[in-house]
Amino acid sequence: MIRNSSFICFVGALCLSFGLLSYPVSQAVAQTTVAITGEKFYINGRPTYPERTWKGHSIEGLLMNSRMVQGIFDDLNPETVNRWKYPDTGAWDPDRNTREFVANMAEWKAHGLLSFTLNLQGGSPEGYSRNQPWHNSAFTASGELRPAYLQRLKKILDEAERLEMVPILGLFYFGQDHRLADEAAVIRAVDNILNWLHMQAYKHVLIEVNNECNVRYTHEILQPDRVHELILRVKANEKNGFRYLVSTSYGGGFIPLPNVVKAADFLLIHGNGVSDPDQIVEMVRKTKSVEGYRDMPIVFNEDDHFDFDKDWNNFIAAVSAGASWGFFDFRMEGEGFEQGYQSVPVDWSTGSDRKRDFFALLREITGY
Template structure:
């Protein structure tokens, strides 16, 4: 018997017939009915091509079972900050900074999509049951672009959707949302018109709705992408905010709000750009935190880590009305990516995380007194490419002294310094 039952009333989410967050004392009305979430897409990840290459970032081996167990252990901490949902993909996601997605085989459906690998099912079942006990929702994502190349054709895709939907129905899960595909409009899906075209996605949504026995279904597109006909067919409008300014993100929300009848709007991927949280709370839209480096690069570290994770968790809690100890002013900035284990092939991904990134004008990064880069956009990264993607910087020999000179919009200047061996 499930302990967590998700339902929808117009544009609001309810858990066990109560608006989400309304059960929290002193919670803010702006949060009631939202489903704040995070992208934990690698929750059941494996790679039959080369599992050994993920023995890095401080790990001596990569064990897919331990990976799932570690996520389960971290869920109560995330719950305490207000996280009520997370996205996990049967085909995972790409370790975008370090390993070529096309060298990975993380496809549990086989070539024809007629069955799902039992090990993946076991890990996913463990996650959903753990979430159920806590009062959390799992957004089960069926397809990831680079991995769909392992599926023979459109028929195989349809078979896989039926397999996932029937499995959820048979186990009587009531704390699940189905995401047909992660960003169906990326070019990787072109080989499968049923995933790439709007009509094909609408057909898959209808199949999942029918075969799952009424589990809520949606499908996301790339950052800023919106399809009216997919939104109309969906039970939940899934959007991605990555790569969008706050104004562009709000404009995307306005498009979704124009769909009638109204239904919940849920962003289940953005970035570490937590200034978007304010936009979501004000607009009455659920927001999805995405940390590419520590939550999508196996081995993943699922707990609330210092810096980005902690700042997101606190901003989320503040927006909900959960009472926490305030972060001291001197700890509102953190130089990320310089931790002892966060190095791969002599490369680091250095960035400046902040509790209030919208207060920052720009950041100068220095290594051994030499100006390396200037970042103007949140998240503030060395070698910024996209709001969740950056190029690495090669480490040098000996001790490195890193400095971030932070120029705030109010004219103040803050300095953060880290010594790295």
Template structure:
């Protein structure tokens, strides 16, 4: 048995018999039993189709180093209250820069009966490091395009069995299983056992049995909800990405209607921190998802400036964990203009803020000329939805970018940045 033993009573999480966060002095009792988490899906990432493609952003990618660097960063996140993170056997898509069908990040044999030892070794390292800290790992088995390497539904079932058996045999006590990341995406249509409600229900039952009772759930796309899947799940996994705050509230209401009660965990949303207003009031666990800072290899797993730091502070605030106050002028950050944060002459520029709820709109200027306006959190140029934006192309060293931030209080804040590279 590990140092960190997860248990569930009604809709609350316990570690070693105590409600999560209840051990923290002066913490918020309304947050006790939650599992604040982040999507660190690429924690054991590899690409057998060509790792050298990921030598970018001013860094080189190394498979083992990637996992070790995440382990090194976990204590930073822990101190702000992060107690869970999702990591995938098949990873996730670097959605901004590459086609996931060009990547081979699949550890399973075509019949699903074997798992590559390197993936198991890295996953074990992560889970044991989390166990030492007092953290929970949501282990995601299947990811969209990567399941194309599994030849049929029977192979998918074998993969779920194999991964579940491995978690059981390792005697991990700090794990939640996610059968698939967003099982209803079109990528899964080739495998009805994942794509359909009935198939997922069967896979959840299989994972429960084959894992020896590890809690199991399965997510769908942002806003998606299946009563049948929720009713058979130990943990109801929902995604808030692409949802307004009202839509997220409505989704949570559906999940809360399932009886008997069980924990509801949003394990993927966006970097839209205003979503935390909804989940904290509803006493639901929230999952930070930032594709650019935490899903595009090579990932800097530390708490980076801007969005990562602001999420960490807002999480601590929700939980009642005391942190150093961020001065008002530093509560706004022009993101995406950092040196080397470019790919094929593209940048993803946005205005990060500690309290996006206080912003009415943002106007962006490039070399003194109007470029774009943004009205929704997160305040991104070429906004598509709250986790996805289009790129700004052709940026050059020496350019000056300015964001005029208009607050609901009618104050105006100006942030500027001159590109160094």
């Protein structure tokens, strides 16, 4: 879709002058699109990894991904922001974080990574944390959008569009969803971010309403019994005949519930805590047996198991079952800055052995 950029700039300036917009209007030409046909993902009208097979397993239509949720991270709590100092400068810098994220995206893509999960409320910057005193949210308490977060988000989504990558954009994260005052604010936040995405004319973004809906969420509408209401709300937000494909995820080893399976466009499951690769295969089988299931993609977009040098690991098990797989790497106790994609500050390069092993297997499987 080619747009008249001069007209858009005029309208955007007019709206800004009257306070109708608090974020920039895109001038880019929308190029990259994502679609789903049956169990396969399509980018720009072609199945992903077209005609690719690996050790007898079809790779076509899968969406290999990595958990990169901290791409727009910041900490608005002055009492905790000093936790995230860079080792070389001794200060936290959210713009540096996004800039270095963008600088490494082409390398990820060169190894066959077509997708990554990004979250508007991040994830635990310590890997796993029950208490989360930091304040990382692209939403205000009333559900409005924070312009600084949008500016960083736009840089990542624009580069993903250029590289023909498909971000999975998560909206909420447990431990931060309480930053929104009430259910009305949650709904307002959903509407606001979708309207912003539509305004940018992005068509290469998938939506994950929230990360692990069955974990500690404050608002009932983000919990398992009601989260499908937000999935349906995302689906109903259509502009010019286009809507965003949407789902939500569950904690490690949990099988999606029928209300989500019936409502979602694709299914997100997690392999955390699943140390036996055979159980990864079983998770896919059980997911396909849930009431409401029809041909649709199944995607692991979080799994903290590695063993990439072994002939049978969680990554390979997922592929053998026809599911996409996502790498979840965090900095473990005693490890250096180069480790982990979730721990802040983040080294977004492929500079650790664990990252290199993942990308090497990814390249082998995808044929990139």
